[in-house]
Amino acid sequence: MPSIDRRAFQHFDWLLLALVWTVVAIGLANLFSATHAGAGDGLPSEFRRQLAAVAIGAGAMGGVLLIDYRRLERWAPFLYLAALALTASTLLFAPVTRGNRSWLVYGPLSLQPAEFAKIGLVLMMARYFHRHPPGTLRRLRDLFGPGLILAGPVGLIVLQHDLGVAVLTLLIGATYLLFVRIPAKAWAVVGVAALASLAGLWSFVFKEYQRKRILDFLDPSRDPLASGYQAIQSRIAVGSGGLTGQGYLEGPQTQLQFLPTQHSDFAFSVLAEEWGFIGCTLLLMLYLSVLVWGLVVANNSKDGFGSMVAVGVVGMLFWPAAINVAMVLGLAPVIGVPLPLISYGGTQVLANLTALALLMNVSMRRYIF
């Protein structure tokens, strides 16, 4: 039974809540601008769907806050396995969408289980590192356990041919490597393994168009009309924002729909065009505040599990944000990674709000011991 300690409420992390919902509000406003041009009268359907996801996410957040996160340590294996099972089910039931099988579709609802697999992974990793404190992991073979936990979701996602999410999941798991104390020789082995897996991905998992995207990133003028097009259009949209932006709903590149996926993967370029350097800086500072605050929560938690959950949640937000922003700014290849809370995508919003609820959960129970 969910029980709620009075002290937990007294220590509720209002700052984090405010930061998160400011980002969510910016995301919704930005999504409206990105989608209203072609939509005619009324609210654009993507906007309405996102609004619904935010509402559901708010409910989920409330639900998660009611549960003492320490219970989740016990539930972690079940949650982890449930998330894996859901992800695996896509291989059987999901239709092929744009070359991959990562979406479960039930009528009007569609779900990307890989997003929840990340939460399952974080909880499972936090539990493992709580029981095997990372500071005590000093040998390469100590990494076998967490490697196995990581291999489950990553393997399934690779089978779905969802390149972006696979890399992300790998990075979220690898975040915990920051805390282990293995010797330099072991790091070298990890590095070689990472390179080998990248080479493997390149040869066996990446599709032709994905390889092409990476080559196009290395040389954007290679094919300006095909996959290089998005990168070039994105740079133009960002740059033409200037210092103060073209104004909300006034960005010509956005309103004329020059970016094919401006509401999802390229949402940040819409913000950049319409709000300029100042708007971008504001959003990035909000993000950075949330992430650094997450590390503060990890530091302040008296409980190893709580610290490791907080670290995982920070990783879960940081990697996609960094890859997405780098992609929009032309610093990384075009891989389909949404910007958390800003891009269009119900599952992403729901999963990220849930993860942030875990962070608040850890934060508000920091004095309970």
Next chain:
Amino acid sequence: MSHLAGTDLPIDGRLRLFAALLGASFAIFELRLFQLQIVDVEALREQALRNSVRTARLEAQRGEIADREGRVLAKTRSAWQLDVVPSDLQKRDVTFAALGQLLERDSAELVAQVGNPRGIARFRPVRLAGDLDDVELARVETHRFALPGVSTRVRPLRHYTDGAIASHLLGTLGEIRSDQLEQEAFSDYHSGDIIGQTGLESILEPRLRGRSGGRNVMVDAAGREVQVLDEIAPEAGSRVVLTLDLDLQRAAFEAFHDVPEGEPPKMGSAVAIDVRNGDVLVLLSQPSFDPNDFSGGIDAKTWKALTSDEWDPLRNRAIQNHYPPGSTHKPFVAAALLQEGVVSEHTRTFCPGSFYFGGRTYRCWKREGHGSVDLHKAIQQSCDVFFYTFGVQLGIDRLANIAKSFGLGQPTGIALSGEASGLVPSSEWKLRRFGERWYPGETVSAAIGQGYNLYTPIQLAVAYAAVASGQRIEPRLVLRIEGDEGVLEMPASATTPVAVTPERLALVRAGMTAVVESPGGTGGRARVPGVRVAGKTGTAQVVQLAHTEGMAESQIPMRYRDHAWFGAFAPADAPEIAVGVFVEHGLHGSTGAGPIVQRILARYFEKRGMTPPPRQVAGPVEGLRRAEPIREEPRAVD
């Protein structure tokens, strides 16, 4: 300081490392944002503008072409065009079936016309119909709400009010060719532009075209117009007033079509010019075509029919073809004989029906002979022997010099492209052309217009006008150009006196007047009540006599029939108008071409109030008066 439970190992060092990683990443992003949004902003905004702003050209309304009395010959009207945008089609089958019914066309054909475009081509409209009539437009418009993706819009379409009547003169429009685009003169044209390709439409292109305007529009990634940013209005083309008289042009056209039932219309050309100022009043070539067929882009079937037609309807016979002149050449020979003193008005010779020279016999067209003949009678009755006899004495080079002074054998300078030069032979020419000296026997044929001589119908009209006035004049097609900057009156045409004195020319004119007005003349068919007409008939042999001798005329295949000529001017004593008519395979100058001359002159003087409108609609073969028996024309014999 935080410790993991159960250990004394601090994690805050590693957390600081993580925080540093976060801070470094975001610092890189900020730097990149600074580079793109602050440093490169101008260059990227420039690119953004090019991305979304398209300049659309606004076509200027093409200028009107009118006849000398202001009647519109060519104008640009609005035509309704029906487009389909493939990406916007919803129920393809239903839409095409409906369109098939509304336009009364086969829906499968419409489907084929649209095809199945992919990619961005799906957003481009496909034209299904170029010129909807009112009924079709009304039908489509009333059903359009049920036909998403179907739209109608107005576009300019050149319309020639009188169709084929002046098609060769007015010319045609067509899409600019790639070889034209490379020329300096077309430097501000674009691929796909519709320009004047032939006739006056081509010559007057710079005047008629006007200046196109422009419009900057904002487009989205699919190229759809979203918003108009600014607009420069186009300047309409100038209105061009021609020297042409539509009434006379129509009279000539109808005369070519006035044939007994079951026979094809006559082929050939008629040109009428004002003797006094060179104004071209009639310029007709037959067979013709409908220039409207070209306006919206000619369809392959019509084009093939026109280009594969045995009689080449696209050819402007008035200026592009030259033919042997036959006896219409005789007035110039007569003028040369007088000018060079070979004959006087009293010089006589005897015509026994043939002329013996250089071991050969040259026949007169009249086998029984003309008896005693002077210059006047020789012109009136077209006596070959008179011209054989004195022509040999004159010699080819003196003849050539005088003939050239009338404008023969050279382009008249009319403002149309592709004018043939014709030919007036001389000994020097023959040496150059064939490397051979001129034989006196060739002068015999040349003296009656059956040698190497070639005239275009416009040359004949200009040369006859020169006989009438003593001045060779450059024919003029444009009276004035009315543009936005004002009215530009075309300058009077240049004139050059002919190399024959006026008194001697008067003797030639008297003979020519007798051709039409006196009993025994060959040109009675051209008489106009109330006006004295001067003229000369001519027949040009197409094949040697042996091929057709003894055949009834109606049985000679068209292609072997002789060509008919008739040149005339009127009033004979104070000439105003000169006419040259050529009827291809028209058999005789008198009967083939004479009635056409008559129609043009009668209409001209009817408008001048000098003659009553004709009461009858006479058949072409019946004379206007009972008149004298139709004389047979000369046939050259070698």
